[in-house]
Amino acid sequence: MNAKTDAVLATLEADQEAAQARLMDWLRIPSVSAQPAHAADCRAAGEWVLAQLTALGFTGSLRETAGHPVVVAHHPGPPSDRQSAEGRGAVNRPAKDAGPHLLFYGHYDVQPPDPLELWTSPPFQPTIVEGPNGPQVRARGAVDDKGQVMMWIEALRAWHAVTGSIPVRCTVLIEGEEEIGSPSLDPFLAANAAELKADVAVISDTGMWDVNTPALSTRLRGLVYTQIDLTCASRDLHSGMYGGLALNPLNLLTRVLGQLHDENGVIQIPDFYEDVIDPSPAQKAEWAGLGFSPEKFLGEIGLTQGIGEANRAPLERLWSRPTADLNGLWGGYTGDGSKTVIASQAHAKLSFRLVPGQDPAKVVAGLHAFLAARLPEDAKVAVQVFGASPAIEVPADSPWIGQARAALAEEYGRPAVLIGCGGSIPVVESMRRLLGLDALLMGFGLTDDQVHSPNEKFDLVCFRHGARSHARLLGRLSA
Amino acid sequence: MNAKTDAVLATLEADQEAAQARLMDWLRIPSVSAQPAHAADCRAAGEWVLAQLTALGFTGSLRETAGHPVVVAHHPGPPSDRQSAEGRGAVNRPAKDAGPHLLFYGHYDVQPPDPLELWTSPPFQPTIVEGPNGPQVRARGAVDDKGQVMMWIEALRAWHAVTGSIPVRCTVLIEGEEEIGSPSLDPFLAANAAELKADVAVISDTGMWDVNTPALSTRLRGLVYTQIDLTCASRDLHSGMYGGLALNPLNLLTRVLGQLHDENGVIQIPDFYEDVIDPSPAQKAEWAGLGFSPEKFLGEIGLTQGIGEANRAPLERLWSRPTADLNGLWGGYTGDGSKTVIASQAHAKLSFRLVPGQDPAKVVAGLHAFLAARLPEDAKVAVQVFGASPAIEVPADSPWIGQARAALAEEYGRPAVLIGCGGSIPVVESMRRLLGLDALLMGFGLTDDQVHSPNEKFDLVCFRHGARSHARLLGRLSA
Numbered sequence: 001m002n003a004k005t006d007a008v009l010a011t012l013e014a015d016q017e018a019a020q021a022r023l024m025d026w027l028r029i030p031s032v033s034a035q036p037a038h039a040a041d042c043r044a045a046g047e048w049v050l051a052q053l054t055a056l057g058f059t060g061s062l063r064e065t066a067g068h069p070v071v072v073a074h075h076p077g078p079p080s081d082r083q084s085a086e087g088r089g090a091v092n093r094p095a096k097d098a099g100p101h102l103l104f105y106g107h108y109d110v111q112p113p114d115p116l117e118l119w120t121s122p123p124f125q126p127t128i129v130e131g132p133n134g135p136q137v138r139a140r141g142a143v144d145d146k147g148q149v150m151m152w153i154e155a156l157r158a159w160h161a162v163t164g165s166i167p168v169r170c171t172v173l174i175e176g177e178e179e180i181g182s183p184s185l186d187p188f189l190a191a192n193a194a195e196l197k198a199d200v201a202v203i204s205d206t207g208m209w210d211v212n213t214p215a216l217s218t219r220l221r222g223l224v225y226t227q228i229d230l231t232c233a234s235r236d237l238h239s240g241m242y243g244g245l246a247l248n249p250l251n252l253l254t255r256v257l258g259q260l261h262d263e264n265g266v267i268q269i270p271d272f273y274e275d276v277i278d279p280s281p282a283q284k285a286e287w288a289g290l291g292f293s294p295e296k297f298l299g300e301i302g303l304t305q306g307i308g309e310a311n312r313a314p315l316e317r318l319w320s321r322p323t324a325d326l327n328g329l330w331g332g333y334t335g336d337g338s339k340t341v342i343a344s345q346a347h348a349k350l351s352f353r354l355v356p357g358q359d360p361a362k363v364v365a366g367l368h369a370f371l372a373a374r375l376p377e378d379a380k381v382a383v384q385v386f387g388a389s390p391a392i393e394v395p396a397d398s399p400w401i402g403q404a405r406a407a408l409a410e411e412y413g414r415p416a417v418l419i420g421c422g423g424s425i426p427v428v429e430s431m432r433r434l435l436g437l438d439a440l441l442m443g444f445g446l447t448d449d450q451v452h453s454p455n456e457k458f459d460l461v462c463f464r465h466g467a468r469s470h471a472r473l474l475g476r477l478s479a
Numbered sequence: 480m481n482a483k484t485d486a487v488l489a490t491l492e493a494d495q496e497a498a499q500a501r502l503m504d505w506l507r508i509p510s511v512s513a514q515p516a517h518a519a520d521c522r523a524a525g526e527w528v529l530a531q532l533t534a535l536g537f538t539g540s541l542r543e544t545a546g547h548p549v550v551v552a553h554h555p556g557p558p559s560d561r562q563s564a565e566g567r568g569a570v571n572r573p574a575k576d577a578g579p580h581l582l583f584y585g586h587y588d589v590q591p592p593d594p595l596e597l598w599t600s601p602p603f604q605p606t607i608v609e610g611p612n613g614p615q616v617r618a619r620g621a622v623d624d625k626g627q628v629m630m631w632i633e634a635l636r637a638w639h640a641v642t643g644s645i646p647v648r649c650t651v652l653i654e655g656e657e658e659i660g661s662p663s664l665d666p667f668l669a670a671n672a673a674e675l676k677a678d679v680a681v682i683s684d685t686g687m688w689d690v691n692t693p694a695l696s697t698r699l700r701g702l703v704y705t706q707i708d709l710t711c712a713s714r715d716l717h718s719g720m721y722g723g724l725a726l727n728p729l730n731l732l733t734r735v736l737g738q739l740h741d742e743n744g745v746i747q748i749p750d751f752y753e754d755v756i757d758p759s760p761a762q763k764a765e766w767a768g769l770g771f772s773p774e775k776f777l778g779e780i781g782l783t784q785g786i787g788e789a790n791r792a793p794l795e796r797l798w799s800r801p802t803a804d805l806n807g808l809w810g811g812y813t814g815d816g817s818k819t820v821i822a823s824q825a826h827a828k829l830s831f832r833l834v835p836g837q838d839p840a841k842v843v844a845g846l847h848a849f850l851a852a853r854l855p856e857d858a859k860v861a862v863q864v865f866g867a868s869p870a871i872e873v874p875a876d877s878p879w880i881g882q883a884r885a886a887l888a889e890e891y892g893r894p895a896v897l898i899g900c901g902g903s904i905p906v907v908e909s910m911r912r913l914l915g916l917d918a919l920l921m922g923f924g925l926t927d928d929q930v931h932s933p934n935e936k937f938d939l940v941c942f943r944h945g946a947r948s949h950a951r952l953l954g955r956l957s958a
Contacts, residue, residue, distance in 0.1 A: 221719060225817040234781030240700060240902020243804045243832050244796040245773065245785040250805035250827075251739065258737025260730065294724065302713030303857045306724040317723040325722045326729035327820050332807035333828055338704040338865040340830060340902070341806050348729075349812055351819060353722050378782045386817040423719020423819070 004162060005475035011158040012467055019467065020128075020137065020460065022052070023150045026108075027126040027139040033068055033109035033180050042068045042176045045108040045146075049174055052153050056160045058172065063192075065184035068109060068176030072192070077101075077169035078478070099478045101169040103198035103437060105427060106149035106205065107178035110141035111452045118454035129457070133211050133446075136457040143449045143458035148204035149174065151444065151463060155470035167478035171198055175427075182426055189434040200400045201431050202473075204466065206443030209290060209417050211459065214408035214469065216401060217441035219279070219319055219420035220428055222354035222391035224363045225327075227384040228253075228371070230346045237342040247378050249346035250331050256374045257348060260324045265308045267324045269352075269366040277357035279320045283396065286417060287315045319420025323353040353422065360388035389429045392439070400440045407472035408442070411465055442469065483641060484954035490637040491946055498946065499607075499616065499939065501531070502629045505587075506605040506618040512547055512588035512659050521547045521655045524587040528653055531632050535639045537651065542671075544663035547588060547655030551671070556580075556648035557957070578957045580648040582677035582916060584906060585628035585684065586657035589620035590931045597933035608936070612690050612925075615936040622928045622937035627683035628653065630923065630942060634949035646957035650677055654906075661905055668913040679879045680910050681952075683945065685922030688769060688896050690938065693887035693948065695880060696920035698758070698798055698899035699907055701833035701870035703842045704806075706863040707732075707850070709825045716821040726857050728825035729810050735853045736827060739803045744787045746803045748831075748845040756836035758799045762875065765896060766794045798899025802832040832901065839867035868908045871918070879919045886951035887921070890944055921948065 012019070031045035032038040046062050046069050053060055053073040060073025077099065113123035121127040126139035137147070156166050173196065177184055189196060209215045232249040233242075261267055279287075294306045294314040308317040331346035333339035352363050364385055371381050394401060396418055408416035421441075431437045444466035450456045491498070510524035511517040525541050525548050532539055532552040539552025556578070592602035600606040605618035616626065635645050652675065654664055668675060688694045711728040712721075740746055758766075773785045773793040787796040810825035812818035831842055843864055850860050873880060875897055887895035900920075910916045923945035929935045 223719075223819070225819070232782065237780060238902060239802070239804050239806060239830060240702075240832060240900070242780070242797075243802040243901060244787045244800055245793055246777065246780065247782055247784075247786050248804050250808045251736075251803075253808070254733040254736040254805065255740070256737070257730075257733040258735070261734070298725065301716060301721070301725065303711065303726055305726075305855065305857055307726050307855075308723045314724055318721075321723055323718070323722040324730075325718050325727050325821055326733065326811065327718060327818060327822075328811035328813045329729045329732070329825065330809045330813040332805065334807045334809040334826070338828065338830070339806060340702070340704070342804055343806075346808065347813070349817065351718060351817070353719060376784065376786075378784055421719070422722060423717060 005472060007162045008155075008158045008471045008475065009468055011161050012154060012471060015154070015158065016464060019150070019154045020463070023147055023463070024126040024137065024139070026146050026150065027137070027141055028124055030124045031109050031141070031176065032112050033177050034112050039068065042109055046071045046174065046176055049108055049149065049153070053172055056156055056166060060172065063188070065188055067184045070176065070184070070188055071108065071172065071174040072195070073172045075166050075170045078163065078165040078167060099168045100199040101171070102477070103196060103201045103431075103435075104152055104170060104172045105201055105203045105431070106174045107145045107176065108149070108174050109176045109179050110144070110146070111179050113140045113454070115454060120455060131457070131459060133459045133461050136459045137463075138455055138457040140456055142456050143445045144451045144456065145178065145205045147458035147463055148444060148466065151204055151466035152202065152470040154467040155474055158471055159474055167474045171196060178427070185427060186430050186434065189430055193435055196435055198435070198437060201428075201437045201439040203428070203439050203441050204443050204470075205425065206421065206441045207445035207447065208443065208462070209419060211446055211461065212412065213414065214412045214416040215419045215443070216404055216408070216416055217421045217443065218394045218396060218401065218418045219356065220392040220425055221319070221322070221420075221422055222358065222360060222389045222429070223351060223387055223424045224354060224360045224385065225349070225351040225387040226364070226367060227386065228348045228350055229382045229384070231344060231380045232378055233342070233344050236344050239340040239342045242342055246342055247376065248342050249379065250343055252375070252379055253331070253346040253348060256371065257326065257350070259374065264310055267322065268370065269324065269363065270369045271362065271366055272322065275357040275359060275362070276322065276355055279316070280396070283418065284313070284316065287319070287419075288313060290315065290417060315420070318422045320355050322355050322358060325351055325353070327351050354391045356391045356393040358391065360390055364388060389424060389426070392428050392432060394438050394440070398438065400438065403476045404440055404442050404473055407476055408469050410472055411469045442473070484951060486641045487634075487637045487950045487954065488947055490640050491633060491950060494633070494637065495943060498629070498633045499942070502626055502942070503605040503616065503618070505625050505629065506616070506620055507603055509603045510588050510620070510655065511591050512656050513591050518547070521588055525550045525653065525655055528587055528628070528632070532651055535635055535645060539651065542667070544667055546663045549655065549663070549667055550587065550651065550653040551674070552651045554645050554649045557642065557644040557646060578647045579678040580650070581956070582675060582680045582910075582914075583631055583649060583651045584680055584682045584910070585653045586624045586655065587628070587653050588655045588658050589623070589625070590658050592619045592933070594933060599934055610936065610938060612938045612940050615938045616942075617934055617936040619935055621935050622924045623930045623935065624657065624684045626937035626942055627922060627924070627945065630683055630945035631681065631949040633946040634953055637950055638953055646953045650675060657906070664906060665909050665913065668909055672914055675914055677914070677916060680907075680916045680918040682904075682907070682918050682920050683922050683949075684904065685900060685920045686924035686926065687922065687941070688898060690925055690940065691891065692893065693891045693895040694898045694922070695883055695887070695895055696900045696922065697873045697875060697880065697897045698835065699871040699904055700798070700801070700899075700901055701837065701839060701868045701908070702830060702866055702903045703833060703839045703864065704828070704830040704866040705843070705846060706865065707827045707829055708861045708863070710823060710859045711857055712821070712823050715823050718819040718821045721821055725821055726855065727821050728858065729822055731854070731858055732810070732825040732827060735850065736805065736829070738853065743789055746801065747849065748803065748842065749848045750841065750845055751801065754836040754838060754841070755801065755834055758795070759875070762897065763792070763795065766798070766898075767792060769794065769896060794899070797901045799834050801834050801837060804830055804832070806830050833870045835870045835872040837870065839869055843867060868903060868905065871907050871911065873917050873919070877917065879917065882955045883919055883921050883952055886955055887948050889951055890948045921952070
């Protein structure tokens with residue numbers, strides 16, 4: 001197998017310019033999922049990538065949803081020796097010994113490019129420019145997610161060129177609504193769970209630690225997102241007539257939510273930390289060795305000091321500790337100047353980032369208890385829950401992590417680090433919940449890629465190593 | 480003088496129906512100061528009331544401002560005996576022994592009548608309807624302030640009918656912008672301070688204790704109104720990427736403002752209570768005797784329990800204790816559903832009702848100190864001050880209060896109570912500051928008058944007693 005992988009890598013090297021040209025073709029399609037005017041472009045971007053796959057022997061189609069279509073394509077992997085000897089194709093029929101069945105996930109849609117005036121070249125005219133790490137391609141979607149999808153498609157293409165097939169059985173799912181919250185994805189996964197069954201999901205939509213240090217994201221925080229609506233008096237009141245005697249829901253809201261953390265940054269929701277699973281000492285040691293600089297991380301956003309639990313390392317606070325952040329707050333008079341009103345209602349959006357072990361339902365229950373213990377009888381409270389998903393952890397000792405780590409180490413000449421991700425990636429949770437799949441998050445983005453911002457770019461050195469890493473991983477998994 | 484007053488009261492009784500008709504004429508003019516389409520109506524309402532005054536021997540005019548005009552009219556009071564004997568008029572020249580010089584204040588503008596569909600008769604077609612206290616006139620402006628202005632004009636008219644003049648020297652100032660915050664009043668008072676000089680201001684724009692208990696408002700709380708703008712990171716952040724390490728201004732704002740009061744309702748601004756002048760024991764005893772029911776007061780707005788300083792009587796909390804009320808709160812995402820953002824900024828409108836003794840500037844300084852002691856270095860705060868006026872107290876032993884109390888006691892057969900007012904009446908503070916005048920707040924509104932609401936009304940029994948009380952007061956002051 002080493003010999004085959006070497007040939008595949010050589011093919012990738014020889015094919016680099018053509019691979020860049022293909023990526024740029026895809027980037028020229030303005031597949032902005034949020035804008036109805038671009039619906040046809042979204043479909044075109046899906047058809048474009050489907051054609052790439054069918055050229056490699058995949059069978060697939062655009063599958064309709066309530067929104068933009070989903071690309072689904074299947075490949076049975078290499079024909080078995082016997083089938084091969086008999087000269088029969090094996091399309092859509094898996095070979096018995098073809099190794100694991102991978103589900104590649106990606107998305108063909110992109111964020112709106114606005115504000116256009118901040119782009120130094122048009123967002124849908126991909127442009128190669130020179131950056132600190134060499135040439136980079138600048139365009140909307142360069143790294144999120146077209147560039148990262150094309151890495152594994154190029155790896156599959158190179159394997160196909162060398163072997164006439166692809167080395168393992170693959171299903172591909174490329175959606176067109178990731179940038180608008182994937183409203184059609186869960187129903188689609190649920191309706192097609194049997195067809196989409198695989199052994200592991202492979203996703204390239206995350207980042208490296210830095211340009212020289214490959215990474216696998218093995219921890220994603222979960223999310224409970226709530227809205228708290230507080231009602232006191234039956235109508236808005238004059239603050240002169242009533243002030244001093246009438247309960248003010250804005251004062252009350254600040255009083256109650258001001259107690260969310262104690263002076264050490266510890267969240268005061270009852271039983272909040274009870275089930276938290278701490279990362280292993282080895283994991284913590286690995287994070288400690290990353291040389292993370294909170295000064296640099298916070299300095300870029302105008303802050304000098306980290307908040308949170310003083311006895312936890314900064315990276316732990318981002319990756320393995322839960323949070324309670326107010327995302328919105330409103331009530332009373334918010335216009336210019338003054339209005340002497342005591343409002344009837346006050347509102348807050350309050351979300352919790354969860355870590356492995358925490359049960360979203362228990363956090364919601366804890367929030368109810370926290371509020372009930374602090375609200376007087378005259379305050380009526382309603383809690384809406386807009387999302388509740390647990391954290392995700394792929395065990396460091398899973399065979400998928402092991403193979404991916406080895407492939408990355410071969411490519412980069414140094415170990416891949418297992419990192420966390422402070423945010424959630426909803427598709428990962430959906431795939432676990434609806435398909436029973438773990439996800440291998442092997443991404444090649446860099447922190448300066450301007451994701452969702454003007455001048456989004458993808459370093460070609462990342463594109464190249466990413467495709468090579470995927471080619472190596474495919475080789476290892478088929479061995 | 481008693482004989483004259485008796486004749487005046489008899490004239491008022493005989494003239495009642497005509498007085499009601501005059502009030503209804505004025506109420507038919509839709510002088511909505513907030514709506515530019517009603518600018519001509521505002522002027523017409525000013526001209527209408529000016530004509531009432533000139534018919535009584537006043538000399539006056541509509542005075543232009545940047546907004547709606549101000550009605551100013553003067554009457555020198557009764558001719559001296561000698562002048563009278565010589566048959567010479569005394570217009571614009573005060574008689575030497577004509578008693579005090581009163582400045583009557585009122586306003587001819589009204590609130591917008593919206594929502595119209597909640598009116599049971601058109602707001603500018605005044606209608607007499609039967610209420611629990613007998614007939615009442617229903618119209619926008621019925622009590623606020625046209626009905627209350629017409630009480631003292633009718634009293635002056637009756638005096639004029641009986642004596643051929645009015646009993647004391649009077650200046651009248653009726654503005655047309657009270658319902659929009661009197662933007663032109665302070666400049667007008669400052670520019671015409673010499674002309675408007677008098678001994679005391681007489682204002683009927685407040686209420687009685689109840690329909691049988693006359694009241695003088697002797698304490699008005701002051702107001703400091705601020706906006707607090709808090710800035711943390713230099714841009715909005717993703718709550719997954721940054722949550723747990725980046726300072727969240729909404730969390731911080733609730734944490735800081737949640738400490739405005741301690742658990743006993745005591746405001747924590749440094750030195751906040753230091754200069755507070757407590758009402759006299761006699762005053763407190765009078766208030767305690769009023770039989771105020773917090774259950775009823777709060778029950779009408781859907782609350783069951785008063786907040787504030789537990790060791791202070793409810794009326795004290797409304798009339799003689801300062802407050803700290805949030806009037807508005809906003810920041811982050813306030814739309815439907817969820818957005819996982821850590822905002823860069825958070826905002827609050829925070830106002831303080833002040834009581835006699837408190838210096839507004841010292842309260843603002845205390846707020847700065849309160850915030851500075853609780854904000855970390857990474858939080859930048861700006862405090863805007865939209866208004867800062869001290870509380871007003873007219874001493875219970877002032878001769879004006881004494882005369883008004885006596886007049887009211889004669890009319891109602893029971894003592895008038897000296898009450899507080901939780902709100903501010905800006906013109907009272909302006910007259911003190913710019914003209915050096917105390918105000919005699921003798922008002923005849925009731926709590927169910929629907930001021931600023933649909934179906935505003937004025938009980939005719941209040942209108943009648945109000946005019947009679949003003950007639951008695953004029954008699955006493957000219958004695």
